[in-house]
Amino acid sequence: MAEEIATAAPTVQVILGSIRAGRLCPKLAAWVIDIGRASTGLNYELVDLADWPLPMDDEPGIPALGGYAREHTRAWSRKIAAADAFVFVTPQYNRGYPAVLKNAIDHLYGEWSGKPVAIVSYGGHGGGRCAAQLRQVAEGLGMRPVATMPGVTLSHDMIEGGPVAPETDFLAHVAAVRQALAELVAELEAR
């Protein structure tokens, strides 16, 4: 009788782009994970950059050449190396994405390369400009960004600290998130 070999579901790390005091990012990320768990068979893991303090540009070497001087960078390297794919959930800050996310990306290099990534942005107009910048950086690292880039629109009231209930407030964006995650599955299956 043929033996069935159980294979673990691929691990998708959902990386929060904001560590700001009073941030909305955890709500957005939890909402994305809920959609992913309901619509794909992937294993989702939240990665909060607030739990990974990496001093700004403190590695003396060039990450692309390998070898890290700092233990916190080696720990970050092990974390990112363990993922099969990523979702960046990020706000738009002044038409770009937050510095903390760029710093976390720039501490490493090869750990990102070759892996599929979905980008979910949010902001007053959906954060499309920050998503486009992040896509360019991901491509530069040899990542495989999926085509669909959901951009969640925040109201003035939400930006000014009003209540946010993703399940109801962001209903119009569920289909795009589902689509982006389906594309992530397809990218994972392509290799």
Ligand SMILES: Cc1cc2nc3c(=O)[nH]c(=O)nc-3n(C[C@H](O)[C@H](O)[C@H](O)COP(=O)(O)O)c2cc1C
């Ligand atoms: C420094 C800063 C710059 C911002 N710039 C933009 C912007 O360029 N476009 C936009 O739509 N919203 C902008 N916003 C509003 C953010 O999209 C909104 O505050 C969002 O909640 C930020 O994400 P966070 O709460 O997870 O940090 C900005 C917010 C901050 C704090």
